[in-house]
Amino acid sequence: GIKTKSMFGSSEVGGDHDETPIWDDSCTLDANKDGLPDNYPPACDTNEQILELRLRAPDLEIIEVAAAKTKGEIGEMLSVSVKVVNRGNAHATDVNIILCKDQSETDIKRNGCEEINIVYRQIVKAIMPIAEDDTEEPNSITLLYMVQAGNHEIVVVVDPDNVIVETDETNNIRRIPGGKMSSTLGVVDVGVDVIAKYSVPVIILGATFSLIGVSGYVIYGRRIAALSRFAELSSLLPGMEDDDLRF
Structure with a gap:
């Protein structure tokens, strides 16, 4: 409800003649819901107004x-x-x-x-x-x-x-x-899932390194073959300088 207080105090200290600290004597109190106030002046407190709020909310x-x-x-x-x-x-x-x-x-x-x-x-x-x-x-x-x-x-x-x-x-x-x-399979499935998740990237990475190794080996083999061919031609043409040789 709503209550107003006098600056001169309540009736207990000689102030507002009908203001009391309780709410039971409000002039607007209707506890039995009969539409009539339960207290009538001058035996009620006019500083109070009892309100009924109906709040609407889901639950x-x-x-x-x-x-x-x-x-x-x-x-x-x-x-x-x-x-x-x-x-x-x-x-x-x-x-x-x-x-x-x-x-x-x-x-x-x-x-x-x-x-x-x-x-x-x-x-x-x-x-x-x-x-x-x-x-x-x-x-x-x-x-x-x-x-x-x-x-x-x-x-x-x-x-x-x-x-x-x-x-x-x-x-x-x-x-x-x-x-x-x-x-x-519970926890076992977790292990299988981890293996399946990381096996493909590991395989791809391994294949990549394998290709790099094969490429390096092929290049190295061709270089050795070229040097051997150069040495062979050099032995066949002893009177020519190395700079004059063309392949």
């Missing part, structure tokens, strides 16, 4: 996360089903839902999900608020995770950038069941 909450499979071949797409409800009193639009890998829920709450760790993103155009007595199950939202080599912790995050102002921001993060999604 998105992840109520369920399910993954039919948490292991697959590298490159395979695994589905993650998410159910999100809006317990607020206003609809939410352009809701971002992401899959974040290799970050804990605590880290995401503090620092957000780093861009390089976002493995999937989906935008839901609108999520309408539900009534308090509504028992209807919300529709599932399907997110896709492309299997990467190794074991990765996967967390579902709603509104990761906190663009939507909500009454409660603590219920927008939830891990998948089991916490991790992995490739078939």
Whole structure:
């Protein structure tokens, strides 16, 4: 509410005759909601006005996360089903839902999900608020995770950038069941992936050095052959100077 105070003090110190430190005697108080004030002058405080504010804001909450499979071949797409409800009193639009890998829920709450760790993103155009007595199950939202080599912790995050102002921001993060999604061979796949990643450049580099070596050997062989030919001709023409020889 709103309260004004007199520069001469309250009624307790001989100032404003009806100003009191409490709010229970406000002339605008209507605790029983009957449309009539609970206190009437002169037994009420006219320095106060009780206000009722109705704030409208969404409140998105992840109520369920399910993954039919948490292991697959590298490159395979695994589905993650998410159910999100809006317990607020206003609809939410352009809701971002992401899959974040290799970050804990605590880290995401503090620092957000780093861009390089976002493995999937989906935008839901609108999520309408539900009534308090509504028992209807919300529709599932399907997110896709492309299997990467190794074991990765996967967390579902709603509104990761906190663009939507909500009454409660603590219920927008939830891990998948089991916490991790992995490739078939787990850590072994990581080693295979590293070998596959760097084997081609190593082969190309080795082939390049081999070609350089072969070229050097050929050039060296031709030089030796030319010197031998020069020596042979020199022995056949003893009366000529070396500068007069032409090949």
